[in-house]
């Protein structure tokens with residue numbers, strides 16, 4: 001087990017990214033748990049999380065990039081099942097019903113002690129340098145690019161107006177450890193990235209001297225949607241300034257097969273391939289892991305077989321979801337694939353482990 005690991009879980013049509021901190025604690029960016037889709041994230045968490053108090057396993061931090069269904073489905077059950085210490089939430093959409101599972105998300109925010117909720121905001125300084133509450137673990141640095149530092153909860157926004165702003169004010173964070181880094185993007189869109197680029201392009205990290213926007217691994221926004229760099233359909237003008245500034249070696253796109261929105265978009269994937277050395281999709285490779293050991297290169301490990309076998313959905317749960325013809329929560333995410341078909345594809349995947357060694361960022 002590496003000192004620091006980022007597990008881009010293959011959970012089907014949503015995002016669910018687990019980070020193992022060097023002290024053995026874990027944080028999770030987004031939740032998506034739908035029977036029959038990808039792996040059962042609870043099985044993975046049950047397996048790796050340390051014991052908490054009162055018989056529950058402990059999750060050091062749950063961070064939600066935005067409250068859309070493919071990023072919060074199962075959050076209530078997760079919250080009840082594990083002892084969650086910190087909750088990081090995007091503040092702009094509180095109490096606005098921006099998704100069908102929003103009530104579940106809001107309940108979690110309401111139940112969590114206010115003193116243990118953080119609402120990260122963009123800043124030129126790393127969050128944990130400004131506020132010790134963000135110091136989840138020695139050596140791990142968190143930087144927030146979005147939502148912007150000036151944003152306040154706007155109670156006067158209508159639900160429709162709030163919905164319009166969800167991707168623009170999505171949580172975007174850079175996580176760094178021992179010279180290696182990744183950027184978590186949620187579903188951040190062009191408007192978000194134009195603002196982020198305007199603020200942070202050219203900024204250098206005072207400690208490392210590297211560009212703050214540059215990173216080794218980019219979690220491709222919005223399941224590979226072109227909304228990251230275009231404001232319309234495929235023929236719209238492409239804006240690649242942010243992608244060039246981020247200049248990732250590796251792009252990981254979390255998406256399921258047969259996505260109803262057509263994600264990932266081929267033009268976006270082409271732009272990623274042009275900029276990065278490697279571009280991976282969870283729909284093709286299964287769960288993807290970034291490993292970092294102190295003092296050495298980071299590695300990308302493609303070993304979907306291990307995750308697919310060890311954390312497979314119980315047959316009854318998959319069957320229950322499949323009996324309705326389509327996956328219940330998948331419908332919310334715009335999917336029309338039967339659980340049985342997905343289970344078969346998982347079985348057909350070859351079990352293989354590929355390790356790609358990387359140079360750490362200078």
Ligand SMILES: [Fe+2]
Nearest residue numbers: 068070187222
């Ligand atoms: Fe999404």
